Amino acid sequence: MLAVQTTPTWYLVLAAVVFAIGAVGVLIRRNPIIMFMCVELMLNAVNLSFVALSKALDDIAGQTVVFFVLVVAAAEVVVGLGIVVALLRRQPGATADDVATMKG
Amino acid sequence: MLQMVWLIPALPLLGFVLLLLVGPRLGEPNSGRLATLMAASSFGVTVAMFFALLNREPEEREYVKTLFTWIPAGNLTVDFGFLADPLSITMALFVTGIGTLIHLYAIGYMHGDPKFSKFFLYLNLFVFSMLMLVLGSNMLVTFLGWEGVGTCSYFLISFWHTRDSAATAGKKAFVTNRVGDWGFMVAMFFTFQALGNLDYLHLKENAHSLSNTTAAAIALFLFIGAAGKSAQLPLYIWLPDAMEGPTPVSALIHAATMVTAGVFLMTRAASVLHVVPEIGTVIAIVGALTALFAATVAVAQNDIKKVLAYSTISQLGYMFLAVGSGAYVAAIFHMVTHAFFKALMFLGSGSVIHGMHNEQDMRRMGMLRKLMPVTAITFIIGWLAIAGVPPFSGFWSKDEILLGAWGKSPVLWAVGLVTALLTAYYMTRQVIMVFFGDARWESHAEEHGAHGDFKPHESPWIMLAPLVVLAGLAAVGGGLNLPFTHGTKLLEQWLEPVVGEFEHHSSVTAGGKFGLAIAATVASLIGIAVAYSIYEKKRRPAIEPEILARGWRYDEVISSFMGGPGRKLFEVTALADAKVVDGLVNKIGNDTQDIGNIIRKIQTGYVRQYAAGIGIGAVLLLVWFVSRGVL
Numbered sequence: 001m002l003a004v005q006t007t008p009t010w011y012l013v014l015a016a017v018v019f020a021i022g023a024v025g026v027l028i029r030r031n032p033i034i035m036f037m038c039v040e041l042m043l044n045a046v047n048l049s050f051v052a053l054s055k056a057l058d059d060i061a062g063q064t065v066v067f068f069v070l071v072v073a074a075a076e077v078v079v080g081l082g083i084v085v086a087l088l089r090r091q092p093g094a095t096a097d098d099v100a101t102m103k104g
Numbered sequence: 105m106l107q108m109v110w111l112i113p114a115l116p117l118l119g120f121v122l123l124l125l126v127g128p129r130l131g132e133p134n135s136g137r138l139a140t141l142m143a144a145s146s147f148g149v150t151v152a153m154f155f156a157l158l159n160r161e162p163e164e165r166e167y168v169k170t171l172f173t174w175i176p177a178g179n180l181t182v183d184f185g186f187l188a189d190p191l192s193i194t195m196a197l198f199v200t201g202i203g204t205l206i207h208l209y210a211i212g213y214m215h216g217d218p219k220f221s222k223f224f225l226y227l228n229l230f231v232f233s234m235l236m237l238v239l240g241s242n243m244l245v246t247f248l249g250w251e252g253v254g255t256c257s258y259f260l261i262s263f264w265h266t267r268d269s270a271a272t273a274g275k276k277a278f279v280t281n282r283v284g285d286w287g288f289m290v291a292m293f294f295t296f297q298a299l300g301n302l303d304y305l306h307l308k309e310n311a312h313s314l315s316n317t318t319a320a321a322i323a324l325f326l327f328i329g330a331a332g333k334s335a336q337l338p339l340y341i342w343l344p345d346a347m348e349g350p351t352p353v354s355a356l357i358h359a360a361t362m363v364t365a366g367v368f369l370m371t372r373a374a375s376v377l378h379v380v381p382e383i384g385t386v387i388a389i390v391g392a393l394t395a396l397f398a399a400t401v402a403v404a405q406n407d408i409k410k411v412l413a414y415s416t417i418s419q420l421g422y423m424f425l426a427v428g429s430g431a432y433v434a435a436i437f438h439m440v441t442h443a444f445f446k447a448l449m450f451l452g453s454g455s456v457i458h459g460m461h462n463e464q465d466m467r468r469m470g471m472l473r474k475l476m477p478v479t480a481i482t483f484i485i486g487w488l489a490i491a492g493v494p495p496f497s498g499f500w501s502k503d504e505i506l507l508g509a510w511g512k513s514p515v516l517w518a519v520g521l522v523t524a525l526l527t528a529y530y531m532t533r534q535v536i537m538v539f540f541g542d543a544r545w546e547s548h549a550e551e552h553g554a555h556g557d558f559k560p561h562e563s564p565w566i567m568l569a570p571l572v573v574l575a576g577l578a579a580v581g582g583g584l585n586l587p588f589t590h591g592t593k594l595l596e597q598w599l600e601p602v603v604g605e606f607e608h609h610s611s612v613t614a615g616g617k618f619g620l621a622i623a624a625t626v627a628s629l630i631g632i633a634v635a636y637s638i639y640e641k642k643r644r645p646a647i648e649p650e651i652l653a654r655g656w657r658y659d660e661v662i663s664s665f666m667g668g669p670g671r672k673l674f675e676v677t678a679l680a681d682a683k684v685v686d687g688l689v690n691k692i693g694n695d696t697q698d699i700g701n702i703i704r705k706i707q708t709g710y711v712r713q714y715a716a717g718i719g720i721g722a723v724l725l726l727v728w729f730v731s732r733g734v735l
Contacts (some may be wrong), residue, residue: 008298035712100709 011052019045030095032084036077043073105156106167108149112196113235115146119228127221131197135221136211139228143207146231147200156194165190165601166305168241175244182510184243187304191602193434194436194595195238198443203231203571209451212567214457221262223350225522229653230256234361238368242302243292246369250288253362254281260357261349275343280342284332285397288369291325294318304372304621313376318377320448326373327387334420337394341659347409351454353732354409359416360443367423367439367536371432388512389429392519395421397656398527403533404652407464408453411534415490416446416654418523422505425520430608431508433585433596438501440595441581445489445498448574452483455563455571456538460545466534471543476562480539482575487535489578491528492628497581499628503621505585510620511610517620522628524572528631549674587617 017042023037047066054062087094119142127135170185186192207227214223233252240246254277262274296302298318299310311319335343346358357363370387377384383409395418402414419442423598426435457464459476473480483620489498502524510517523571562568586592612620637643651657729735 023719027712027719030712096711099711102707103709104704104707 008052008056011068012049014041015045015049017045018042018048018085030092030097032096035096036080036084039076039080040073105241106153106188106573107169109153109167109169109186109239110171111149112146112153112200113186113232113239115142116228116232116235120144120225120232123221123228125223129226130221132215132220133211136207136214136224138178139224140204140207140211141229143200143204143231146235147197147204150193150196150200153188153368154197155186157190157193162597162601168303168305170241180296182242182244182302184245186245188241189239189602190598190600191368191371191436192238194440194599199231199234199238199361202443202447202574203227203234203356205573206352206356206360206447209355209454209567210350211569212564213352213454214350223260225254226259226263227352227356228579229359229503230260230362235364241356242304243288243295243307244302245432246372247285247288247292250329250365251285253357253365254278254333256286257281257346257357257362258352259347263350263353263433264348267348268373269345273342273348277342277346280339281332284339284366287328287332288323289329291322291329292634293320294325298322303588307373308375311379314376314379314382319376319665320383323373323376323380323383324386324565326369326376327383329600330369330424331390332366332391334363334366334424335417336366336390336421336424337397340394340398340417341662344410344413347407347413348577351409351450354413355447355450355454358413359446363416363420364439364443366425367420367427367435369433371426371603374432374603377427378606379431384428385428385512388425388516389508391421391424391426391428392509392516392523393421394418395425395523396519397421399523399530401652401655403526404648404650405530406466406653408456408469408534408538409450409464410470411466411530412446412450412453415527415531418527419446419490422502422523423515426505426508429505429508429512429516430606431505431610432603432607433593433599434501434504434508436504436599437585437595440584441489441501441578444574444581445486445496445578447690448571448578449483449486451567451571451574452479452486455479455567456483456560456568456569458563459560461498461560466537468545469538470541470545471539472560473539475560475607476539478562478568479571482568483539484535485575486578486682487531489581491531491632492524492624493632494625495582497578499625500582500585500587503624504585507610507612507617507620508608510612511608511614521623524624525627525631528628529635532632532635533639536635540640548598557609 022041022043022045024039025041026035029035029038031047050062050066054060087099090094092097119139122136122138122142123130130138157167167188167189168185170317172184173181175182207224210223210227210464214220217223230253233249235249235258237249237253258274258278260276262271265274292302293327295307299306300315301307314322329672332339343358343363347354352729385602392659398414398417398421402411402418405411405414423435423442425436426438436484444591456469456472456476456479459472460469461478463469472488487498489496492502494500506517506520506524552664583594585595590597638646689710728733
């Protein structure tokens with residue numbers, strides 16, 4: 001049995017990796033659904049770091065914030081998916097770059 | 105009793121509002137009757153005010169009714185109020201009185217006009233504005249009325265706006281009047297600067313404390329305003345053209361009431377003129393020159409209304425001559441008698457035009473006394489009055505003015521005397537051309553072929569009744585101020601509280617006065633005799649030089665100047681405006697647009713690019729904060 005002790009650093013590194021994956025996904029993928037999922041990744045990476053630090057610092061406030069983030073994320077998904085559905089209904093198979101009609 | 109003074113202007117205003125709402129439904133002739141009723145009730149109230157004022161002691165004949173504070177702005181407070189004093193009530197009496205008669209006349213004259221009710225709407229609005237002008241307790245209320253009468257004058261001159269000349273004449277009157285209005289405004293600024301108040305009573309009591317320069321500026325700029333409104337040199341040009349309006353308008357606005365507003369204003373400012381008699385000299389000279397100038401032009405006019413228009417300018421010049429000489433009572437006296445006989449003659453000419461089926465050229469008239477006896481007799485009374493034949497009203501008032509002018513300078517008196525001669529001459533010429541001589545309209549009958557057998561006809565009674573009333577007033581109006589004893593100078597006693605202390609009393613002896621009166625009468629009779637021998641007996645050829653018929657080419661000079669060098673000047677100004685002022689504004693606008701065109705490229709519309717921008721920006725901010733040691 002490997003006597004490896006999990007320290008908060010591990011969780012923070014994991015959170016950073018997940019956040020980076022999400023951020024890169026948002027930037028390079030054009031499918032709106034995938035972009036959404038990447039945003040969720042970023043949000044949950046932040047949640048993970050909140051919980052880890054909450055445990056390490058023995059402060060319950062960090063876990064409370066997570067609930068707020070979850071609620072806001074849920075609301076954001078509702079609005080975002082509504083837009084995506086409307087967009088795809090209008091233009092099946094549309095990508096994020098196809099809706100650049102608001103350009104200056 | 106006197107607190108009801110606000111009713112005087114309120115009644116015509118009510119008439120205006122009613123006509124605005126239900127005028128077209130009332131139609132002809134009820135809308136005219138409504139307007140006449142309003143003017144007549146206003147006259148009734150004015151008469152009541154007159155007696156209320158008469159019941160007071162002479163020195164207490166001043167009453168200010170403040171309705172509300174109009175403009176409370178810092179140290180400028182202007183009340184909306186009316187001043188009832190002998191001067192304003194005198195003006196209101198003849199404005200409403202003659203106004204009522206002309207309303208009545210217009211019911212007949214405007215018969216069958218498609219815009220019948222609109223005409224009376226304007227007339228009532230005019231009477232309201234004119235009453236605001238004369239009754240205002242401070243310069244700003246007067247100015248409100250001043251602008252109101254200008255606007256109504258514009259509406260009514262171009263009443264038949266489908267006629268090109270009428271529309272142009274309206275514009276000309278409006279624009280020329282603006283020049284004068286500017287003078288009035290500047291005078292108000294000076295007054296406020298010096299006294300901090302625009303009230304007439306305040307001005308009257310404090311005028312002596314004004315410095316000479318300030319008083320001169322106020323008086324001069326007020327006179328510019330007065331010259332515009334009262335058609336004096338060099339701003340008279342709009343009045344002859346204003347004859348394009350319907351004849352009742354010419355009688356009411358351009359003879360009896362509005363054009364005398366300038367004389368009224370200068371009389372109100374008598375206290376200021378008292379401080380600077382030099383400006384009085386300027387006013388007297390301008391008045392005398394205008395009187396002579398317009399009289400020379402009138403001798404060669406063939407349009408029946410143009411003669412009267414130039415005659416009006418000339419008579420207004422007389423009034424300014426009186427004001428400039430310090431003979432304020434004479435000015436107001438002549439204003440009243442002139443309102444009687446000139447309104448009478450304008451209405452008479454309207455009756456002739458009506459009877460001749462819109463013919464205005466006197467060369468096509470003649471012998472109309474047989475066909476229009478009432479018009480002819482009343483017109484002849486007006487002629488005797490304006491020509492200065494005793495004992496008709498014009499003789500007395502003109503004599504007072506000439507007496508005042510003699511006191512100022514014998515040269516001014518001589519100019520006035522020559523004008524009196526010319527006045528008698530051109531009015532005699534007009535009377536003979538219209539009512540005597542050969543019936544020249546018959547030879548032109550075929551031009552009116554549509555009428556078959558063309559024959560001038562007498563006007564209906566509704567037009568003749570005002571003529572008869574005005575003829576009576578023109579005949580006996582001199583009784584207002586007979587110069588025999590102090591007791592017979594009714595108008596002078598009445599106006600004493602307003603202008604008495606500023607009046608210039610002449611030192612001419614009774615015998616001297618008699619001599620001056622004889623000279624004036626002889627001048628009138630010479631004028632009449634010369635015109636009689638030329639136009640009735642045809643002993644001499646007519647003296648109607650081309651240059652006089654064209655009004656000394658004054659209009660043409662202005663037109664060619666404005667069309668030539670003046671226009672170039674305006675084009676340069678317009679160019680400066682377009683290049684410098686507009687250029688600067690446009691430059692700022694264009695540059696903003698150019699910068700925007702560059703910056704807008706950043707907004708690509710690609711949501712991933714925005715996300716990258718936000719991400720990179722967040723990282724850069726973080727780096728910056730960390731490197732500065734903030735975090």
